[in-house]
Amino acid sequence: MTELTRRTVLAGAGAAAAATAFTPFATSTARAAAPSAGAQAPGFYRYTVGSYECTSINDGARSFPLPDTFVTNVPKAEALAAAQAAYMPNGMVTVPFNPQLINTGSKLVLIDSGNGIATFGPSKGAVGRTLQNLAAAGVDAKSIDIVLISHLHPDHTNGIRAADRSMAFPNAEIMVPAKDWEFWMSEENAAKAQSNEMMKNYFANVKNIYTGIESNVTRYDWGKEVAPGITSVAAPGHTPGHTAFVIASGSSSILIQSDVTNIPEFFLRNPDWHVAYDLDPEQAQATRHKFYDMASAEKALVVGFHFTFPSMGHVEKDGTKYRLVPIAWNPVI
Amino acid sequence: MTELTRRTVLAGAGAAAAATAFTPFATSTARAAAPSAGAQAPGFYRYTVGSYECTSINDGARSFPLPDTFVTNVPKAEALAAAQAAYMPNGMVTVPFNPQLINTGSKLVLIDSGNGIATFGPSKGAVGRTLQNLAAAGVDAKSIDIVLISHLHPDHTNGIRAADRSMAFPNAEIMVPAKDWEFWMSEENAAKAQSNEMMKNYFANVKNIYTGIESNVTRYDWGKEVAPGITSVAAPGHTPGHTAFVIASGSSSILIQSDVTNIPEFFLRNPDWHVAYDLDPEQAQATRHKFYDMASAEKALVVGFHFTFPSMGHVEKDGTKYRLVPIAWNPVI
Numbered sequence: 256m257t258e259l260t261r262r263t264v265l266a267g268a269g270a271a272a273a274a275t276a277f278t279p280f281a282t283s284t285a286r287a288a289a290p291s292a293g294a295q296a297p298g299f300y301r302y303t304v305g306s307y308e309c310t311s312i313n314d315g316a317r318s319f320p321l322p323d324t325f326v327t328n329v330p331k332a333e334a335l336a337a338a339q340a341a342y343m344p345n346g347m348v349t350v351p352f353n354p355q356l357i358n359t360g361s362k363l364v365l366i367d368s369g370n371g372i373a374t375f376g377p378s379k380g381a382v383g384r385t386l387q388n389l390a391a392a393g394v395d396a397k398s399i400d401i402v403l404i405s406h407l408h409p410d411h412t413n414g415i416r417a418a419d420r421s422m423a424f425p426n427a428e429i430m431v432p433a434k435d436w437e438f439w440m441s442e443e444n445a446a447k448a449q450s451n452e453m454m455k456n457y458f459a460n461v462k463n464i465y466t467g468i469e470s471n472v473t474r475y476d477w478g479k480e481v482a483p484g485i486t487s488v489a490a491p492g493h494t495p496g497h498t499a500f501v502i503a504s505g506s507s508s509i510l511i512q513s514d515v516t517n518i519p520e521f522f523l524r525n526p527d528w529h530v531a532y533d534l535d536p537e538q539a540q541a542t543r544h545k546f547y548d549m550a551s552a553e554k555a556l557v558v559g560f561h562f563t564f565p566s567m568g569h570v571e572k573d574g575t576k577y578r579l580v581p582i583a584w585n586p587v588i
Numbered sequence: 589m590t591e592l593t594r595r596t597v598l599a600g601a602g603a604a605a606a607a608t609a610f611t612p613f614a615t616s617t618a619r620a621a622a623p624s625a626g627a628q629a630p631g632f633y634r635y636t637v638g639s640y641e642c643t644s645i646n647d648g649a650r651s652f653p654l655p656d657t658f659v660t661n662v663p664k665a666e667a668l669a670a671a672q673a674a675y676m677p678n679g680m681v682t683v684p685f686n687p688q689l690i691n692t693g694s695k696l697v698l699i700d701s702g703n704g705i706a707t708f709g710p711s712k713g714a715v716g717r718t719l720q721n722l723a724a725a726g727v728d729a730k731s732i733d734i735v736l737i738s739h740l741h742p743d744h745t746n747g748i749r750a751a752d753r754s755m756a757f758p759n760a761e762i763m764v765p766a767k768d769w770e771f772w773m774s775e776e777n778a779a780k781a782q783s784n785e786m787m788k789n790y791f792a793n794v795k796n797i798y799t800g801i802e803s804n805v806t807r808y809d810w811g812k813e814v815a816p817g818i819t820s821v822a823a824p825g826h827t828p829g830h831t832a833f834v835i836a837s838g839s840s841s842i843l844i845q846s847d848v849t850n851i852p853e854f855f856l857r858n859p860d861w862h863v864a865y866d867l868d869p870e871q872a873q874a875t876r877h878k879f880y881d882m883a884s885a886e887k888a889l890v891v892g893f894h895f896t897f898p899s900m901g902h903v904e905k906d907g908t909k910y911r912l913v914p915i916a917w918n919p920v921i
Binding site: 295583585 | 632643646676902916
């Protein structure tokens with residue numbers, strides 16, 4: 256009899272192989288098993304906020320070798336330990352991407368647009384899945400009324416263009432934070448950034464994505480109801496105009512944290528760690544504490560662009576750190 | 589400017605309502621927004637074990653008022669606190685159900701079958717979703733070769749029958765643990781159980797489901813390769829024949845814990861708590877420690893029938909307790 260021991264599990268594979276010749280399965284004329292599907296389930300998840308029907312849309316996830324400077328203010332070994340504690344692939348960090356679709360009843364609003372198919376090339380497949388997951392959710396890209404961008408980083412904004420550079424959401428108003436627009440469209444700022452490879456690329460990317468459509472872009476300020484029931488909330492640091500959102504309908508509300516933290520396994524658990532992508536890491540850190548002290552006190556439901564799909568949870572204070580409690584999957588809405 | 593304060597979030601809904609008259613949205617001739625979908629995404633999730641393609645199939649989840657005796661050996665208030673710590677609906681407990689489909693390349697094996705449509709009536713909708721989620725995953729119920737039952741409780745076994753009582757998987761061999769079959773099919777045991785409402789119902793349910801197909805049911809023992817690469821592992825206590833499984837292919841393996849714990853928020857976090865459904869709670873508790881001491885030492889990937897969908901994670905020792913680290917959603921397989 257198989258006892259529940261370490262040996263059992265370790266021996267599992269070998270035992271299975273050895274046993275094959277002696278089981279009926281090897282000799283029976285089996286019907287052909289169903290072929291492998293080879294594809295993941297569609298990445299969308301529905302939830303409601305009052306009368307609003309919302310959908311978390313997975314743009315994919317990237318796993319890549321942990322860069323030496325992914326976390327700028329702790330030794331790489333510490334970051335690697337955090338990755339391993341989260342069971343990320345060995346030596347790598349995994350960053351997911353999740354735009355949110357808000358159906359207010361009168362407007363269909365997509366908050367952030369994902370990496371776009373063009374960013375890493377269509378063959379990469381692991382990201383740029385927003386259009387296909389919207390389609391899987393039964394949503395026609397032409398029906399989107401507003402694309403509401405939290406900040407002008409490539410993984411949030413590049414999805415506004417399809418692979419052929421046409422507008423992926425042809426009937427949508429594109430709304431961007433005024434402060435980010437001012438910062439990233441400044442030739443003076445771009446010139447100053449030429450010595451920093453990452454910043455140079457960011458400026459070039461904004462130019463690449465927005466050239467030719469400048470006059471069709473709406474700039475929004477903080478503290479405004481930028482779409483029905485959707486209020487822009489100042490969350491600067493990650494970028495100068497980085498914006499979070501409150502979605503409110505009836506007596507219900509949720510917080511869209513955008514990039515207040517990058518991956519929670521690193522930067523929510525360790526809110527004083529600085530991700531390489533923060534333009535003003537000290538300000539981003541202060542914003543992070545302010546946001547999560549509030550969110551945890553309110554027991555607010557928080558959506559994180561870089562939380563693992565379906566990218567929602569409650570956040571609790573844990574001494575000087577925070578802890579994410581992911582939501583339970585709800586099979587009905 | 590909206591500051592990031594508790595007032596902001598609390599005022600969100602009111603502010604949104606008040607602001608409506610002053611925003612362009614109220615007066616614009618909006619295109620009709622997309623209608624609400626009203627339905628959740630399909631509940632299936634693919635993963636691989638060596639060359640095997642596996643699919644976690646969500647049968648649904650039930651939320652119900654926490655019974656006084658759901659946890660038999662701690663005060664109800666403690667159980668309620670655990671439910672609230674997991675953000676379950678107020679005063680309620682949520683129990684998810686997740687059969688697993690294993691495609692070995694030669695056999696299509698469904699481990700446990702869910703509640704069945706008939707159990708709570710088709711109108712309930714929240715459970716009995718295995719057939720529809722298999723269909724969503726592109727799997728024809730007729731193509732299932734083996735239904736491998738971990739134990740003879742209704743939520744694991746009733747799905748072998750369709751709503752009209754016909755066999756839901758008409759070409760499948762039904763395999764049940766020999767020790768459970770012996771226990772639940774015994775008229776003597778059934779007679780002794782008549783004074784216990786839960787046990788009486790369990791015995792009646794086994795009779796209801798298996799009458800007429802007795803001769804077609806295969807009884808399996810522990811420590812056997814019951815299907816290619818799938819080994820049955822003794823895990824008694826929850827029921828006399830309750831079985832866990834090791835799935836092994838190549839150098840990879842995972843553990844299917846079945847009901848070694850019911851919901852992890854209660855019984856993995858507190859492995860000495862007894863769920864009302866355990867027939868021999870002391871034995872179940874011992875099995876739980878043995879299983880999870882091993883699984884945590886091995887850093888094994890564990891699938892839990894009652895873990896929230898997609899129902900997989902790593903389990904770590906945390907003093908005398910355990911902690912589940914759910915897997916990150918993988919958008920590709």
